[in-house]
Amino acid sequence: MASVTLDRINKVFGNTHIIKDVDLAIGAGEFVVFVGPSGCGKSTLLRLIAGLESISDGELTIGDQVVNELPPRERGVGMVFQSYALYPHMTVYENMAFGLKLAKTAKETVHERVMSTARILQLGELLERKPKALSGGQRQRVAMGRAMAREPRILLFDEPLSNLDASLRVQMRNEIARLHKRLGSTMIYVTHDQVEAMTLADKIVVLNGGRVEQVGTPQELYQRPATRFVAGFIGSPTMNFLPARLLGADAEGCRVDAAGLAELALPQDASGHAQGDGLTLGIRPEHLRLTAAQGSEGFEIVNVEYLGNEVYVYLEPKQGDTLLIQRSEAPSPWSIGQRVALDPDPEHVHLFDADDRALPAKAARAAA
Amino acid sequence: MSSPVTESAPMPARPLPVRYRSTKVRRQRVRAAWYFLAPMLVTLTMVAGWPLLRTLYFSFTDASLSDMGDTLFIGLENYLVYDDGRWFGVLADPVWWRAVWNTAYFSVVSVSLEVMFGVIVALVLNAEFKGRTLVRAAVLIPWAIPTIVSAQMWAWMLNDQFGIINHLLMTFGIIESPIAWTADASYSMWAVIMVDVWKATPFVALLVLAALQMLPKDCYEAAEVDGIHPVRVFFKVTLPLITPALMVAVIFRLLDALRVFDVIYVLTSNSTSTMSMSIYARQQLVEFQDVGYGSAASTLLFLIIALATVAYLYLGRKQLQLGGE
Numbered sequence: 001m002a003s004v005t006l007d008r009i010n011k012v013f014g015n016t017h018i019i020k021d022v023d024l025a026i027g028a029g030e031f032v033v034f035v036g037p038s039g040c041g042k043s044t045l046l047r048l049i050a051g052l053e054s055i056s057d058g059e060l061t062i063g064d065q066v067v068n069e070l071p072p073r074e075r076g077v078g079m080v081f082q083s084y085a086l087y088p089h090m091t092v093y094e095n096m097a098f099g100l101k102l103a104k105t106a107k108e109t110v111h112e113r114v115m116s117t118a119r120i121l122q123l124g125e126l127l128e129r130k131p132k133a134l135s136g137g138q139r140q141r142v143a144m145g146r147a148m149a150r151e152p153r154i155l156l157f158d159e160p161l162s163n164l165d166a167s168l169r170v171q172m173r174n175e176i177a178r179l180h181k182r183l184g185s186t187m188i189y190v191t192h193d194q195v196e197a198m199t200l201a202d203k204i205v206v207l208n209g210g211r212v213e214q215v216g217t218p219q220e221l222y223q224r225p226a227t228r229f230v231a232g233f234i235g236s237p238t239m240n241f242l243p244a245r246l247l248g249a250d251a252e253g254c255r256v257d258a259a260g261l262a263e264l265a266l267p268q269d270a271s272g273h274a275q276g277d278g279l280t281l282g283i284r285p286e287h288l289r290l291t292a293a294q295g296s297e298g299f300e301i302v303n304v305e306y307l308g309n310e311v312y313v314y315l316e317p318k319q320g321d322t323l324l325i326q327r328s329e330a331p332s333p334w335s336i337g338q339r340v341a342l343d344p345d346p347e348h349v350h351l352f353d354a355d356d357r358a359l360p361a362k363a364a365r366a367a368a
Numbered sequence: 369m370s371s372p373v374t375e376s377a378p379m380p381a382r383p384l385p386v387r388y389r390s391t392k393v394r395r396q397r398v399r400a401a402w403y404f405l406a407p408m409l410v411t412l413t414m415v416a417g418w419p420l421l422r423t424l425y426f427s428f429t430d431a432s433l434s435d436m437g438d439t440l441f442i443g444l445e446n447y448l449v450y451d452d453g454r455w456f457g458v459l460a461d462p463v464w465w466r467a468v469w470n471t472a473y474f475s476v477v478s479v480s481l482e483v484m485f486g487v488i489v490a491l492v493l494n495a496e497f498k499g500r501t502l503v504r505a506a507v508l509i510p511w512a513i514p515t516i517v518s519a520q521m522w523a524w525m526l527n528d529q530f531g532i533i534n535h536l537l538m539t540f541g542i543i544e545s546p547i548a549w550t551a552d553a554s555y556s557m558w559a560v561i562m563v564d565v566w567k568a569t570p571f572v573a574l575l576v577l578a579a580l581q582m583l584p585k586d587c588y589e590a591a592e593v594d595g596i597h598p599v600r601v602f603f604k605v606t607l608p609l610i611t612p613a614l615m616v617a618v619i620f621r622l623l624d625a626l627r628v629f630d631v632i633y634v635l636t637s638n639s640t641s642t643m644s645m646s647i648y649a650r651q652q653l654v655e656f657q658d659v660g661y662g663s664a665a666s667t668l669l670f671l672i673i674a675l676a677t678v679a680y681l682y683l684g685r686k687q688l689q690l691g692g693e
Contacts, residue, residue: 052589073595085586089608098604099594150594 001185002063002076002153003028004049009058011044011210018044020210022058026188026203031180034190035197036207037233042190043158045207049188050156051075062153075154078147082159084139086131092118092142093127096149117149120182137168144179157189161196173199194234198222206230228356231282237312240288240324244281244351246273253362256281256351259318260299261342268351268359279359280352285312285327287348290340298341299324301334315340420670426663433657446664458664466640467648468672474557474632474644475625478564482621483614485565486572491602493573494580504577511570519634522563526550526635553641560632560642564625572617579613580606615684622680626673645669 004026011019018041026032034042047053049060051072060067067075086095093114100110118124121141131139140160147155157176161169177200180187191197197204198218206213206221206229214226225231231239244258254270257263258281273279290313293299299315302323311332315324324342334340351359427446431439448457458464493504510518525532528548537543549559583606591601629646636642638651649669653662 050593052592071595072593077593079590079593081586081590083584083586085584085590087587087605088584089605099591099596146590146594 001028003061004154004186004188005059005061006045006049007059007061009045009048009060010056011041011048011053012056018210019048019056022210022212024205024212024215026186028186029184031177031187031189031200031202032205033197033201033203034188034205034207035192035194035233036213038192040207041210042192042207046079046156046158046188046190049075049154050077050079076152077154077156078150078152079156079158080140080143080147080160082162084131084143084163086139086142086146088131091128091130092123092134092145095131095142096146099146099150113149113151117145120148120179121145136164137172140164140172141175144176148183152185154186154188157187159190159192161191161193169196176200194236198234204234206233208233224358224361225282225350226358228280228282228352228358231350231352231358235284237285237325237327239282239284239350241322241352242281242283242317242324243319244279246270246275246277246279248275249273254351254359261344264344264346264349266346266349266351267361269362270351270359273353273359278354280356281344282350282352283344283348285325287345288324288326289343289345290326290328290334291343293339293341296339298339301336301338301340304332304334304336306330306332313340315342423663423666423670426659427667429660431659431663433653433659436659439660442660446661447668458661458668463640463643464645464648464665464668467643467645470557470642471626471628471644471646474561474564474628474642475622478561478568479618479621479625481561481565482568482572483618485569486617487576487610487614489569489573490576490580493577507573508570510567511574513567515567515630516634518567519563519631522559522566523550523635526559550635551639553639556636556639556642560635563635564628564631567631568621568624572621575613575617575620576610579610583609611687619677619680619684622676623673626676627669645672 004024006022006024006026009019009022009024010017022045034045036042044053048055049062051067051070055068062075062077087098090098096114096117097110100113114127115124118127121144123138123141123145126134126138126142131142134142140163143160160176161172164172173196176189180200189196189200198221201218203215204218204221205215208229214221214230216224216226221230221234225234228241232241242258242261244256247255247257247263249255249270253265253267255263255265256279261281264281270277270279299317301313302316303314305312305314307330309330311328311330311334313326313328313332313334315326317324326342353359426439428441428443429439430442430445444457446457448455448459450456454460489507493500493507513521524530526534526549528534528546528551531546531549533549534543534546538546547555549555587605588601591605596604627646628644629650632642632644632647633650638647638655643651645665646669649662649665651662652658652665656662
């Protein structure tokens with residue numbers, strides 16, 4: 001178990017600046033998830049920590065040791081790869097023992113370590129099998145076992161569940177969460193799947209274009225996204241965005257006018273912005289209420305998706321071509337072709353300025 | 369060729385119930401398969417089967433190159449016959465056994481060297497460096513040149529009076545007087561082996577390179593994270609994984625080496641110290657005009673190669689089964 005500190009980490013490949021000034025503190029025993037769209041640099045960041053790529057600039061500290069120049073084996077990290085990276089010609093036992101044998105570890109210790117790891121991951125029955133005789137989930141467990149058997153200070157996971165089917169992914173997600181509770185070791189986990197990030201993480205790091213967009217607990221990221229990118233990335237179905245205009249700011253908050261909505265009084269502090277400034281209003285699908293609209297008022301329902309426990313209602317937007325989504329519990333009274341007005345809950349409305357930064361809510365209401 | 373990485377689980381070979389066996393569709397497919405196979409079978413019979421049978425037939429006769437029509441069946445006399453208190457025939461000829469030994473020696477040494485150098489070259493070519501594509505193409509040149517041309521080229525370079533190799537070695541003071549590389553019995557076999565290694569290493573390298581490029585890259589990163597020494601990774605991970613490709617390379621090269629003719633013939637002609645089985649057979653058949661005797665030697669050569677192939681495949685399969693279960 002060890003803490004990890006990234007201090008203004010940069011990575012440049014040729015002319016491409018992949019990682020830009022990343023600062024991050026990861027506490028000992030924390031489960032941190034790097035999440036972001038593909039190409040955001042999350043895997044590169046993990047590989048920098050592992051030592052598979054060299055750091056162009058900045059300082060990486062593991063425990064109280066600067067490890068920039070250390071090869072992977074001296075950093076005390078274990079890594080689980082997306083493709084499992086098992087040695088295809090070795091049995092499960094050999095796969096797990098291979099990395100241990102070199103460290104001049106006594107034979108009995110190697111055996112003990114492998115057996116205890118196998119017990120934790122329930123691999124006992126599979127020890128004599130070759131990887132190709134295992135299912136995807138089993139391979140994944142072996143890959144984790146191999147990384148754990150060396151008892152590294154930090155466990156790194158590079159999209160470990162991407163190659164599994166949906167139901168197995170849920171199951172393995174649970175196993176990883178329970179493993180973290182049980183081992184208490186520092187884990188850094190990379191995924192592009194925001195559900196994995198939300199369910200596993202103590203702390204989520206949202207990356208975009210090589211920069212950290214926001215760091216926080218899953219609750220913080222969901223309830224108080226710092227940028228429009230985070231707001232759109234976290235949560236499924238994704239948050240609705242509407243163009244809006246600032247009408248005025250006061251001590252209570254501000255008033256905005258959004259396309260197709262009635263004038264709204266919101267708790268956000270807009271004191272830094274002038275009247276008439278363009279803003280973006282964001283609201284999650286579950287925080288929209290629909291009411292029947294008259295004539296050509298409001299929005300037209302273009303699709304209704306029934307998912308059993310809930311219903312998604314899709315609305316034709318006033319501007320742009322991204323459909324608005326409303327989520328409610330089933331059954332829903334709405335059907336395609338009806339016109340509805342939106343009634344957002346001001347408590348749950350987010351405002352983003354022209355730079356896509358979120359406007360902070362006034363303190364008294366922010367706690368809600 | 370399939371690597372263990374991509375190999376799928378073997379299908380269970382259970383016999384099908386009778387009612388599935390001869391449906392109409394199935395019969396049609398079998399017939400179509402035969403239609404497609406027929407041209408190849410006919411061609412093979414003509415270009416491989418017929419000459420082979422002819423050779424076998426001649427080996428039991430006293431046929432002579434000058435008079436192929438008037439031949440007598442003489443049984444196994446070309447192979448071995450006891451006459452007048454002495455043994456005669458190919459199997460009693462010390463020159464034949466010398467040729468067998470030469471061929472075996474040449475094959476084992478040159479194929480071993482080719483595999484060793486081939487793997488090294490492949491590992492180098494597999495690394496990322498500038499101009500890699502160019503080097504890859506350049507490495508193939510020895511393989512692309514016809515053996516007869518490259519052997520003649522080497523014959524000139526190895527010439528004892530005008531050859532550049534003697535010239536260079538003497539300029540650098542490594543040798544004092546020119547060496548007759550291809551004529552001196554103590555060097556000629558090595559000269560032949562060197563030329564063959566020079567020519568065939570690119571072939572082995574290419575096969576191994578193809579295998580190396582199919583290896584899972586992640587495994588190497590996993591080994592790096594685990595801090596396993598690269599030499600150990602090579603012997604414990606790379607080598608076992610490229611074994612199937614190596615075995616293909618070895619069998620190709622071994623079959624080639626066992627019937628070696630051109631490189632030896634061009635470099636050392638009929639010299640006994642380098643004579644291979646093929647050269648022996650040709651000498652009997654063409655120079656001594658003894659088609660029967662030469663055919664007997666060719667038949668023995670064929671049997672030896674067949675035996676070597678069967679043994680190799682058997683051992684290879686056994687090893688693969690042991691390693692691949």
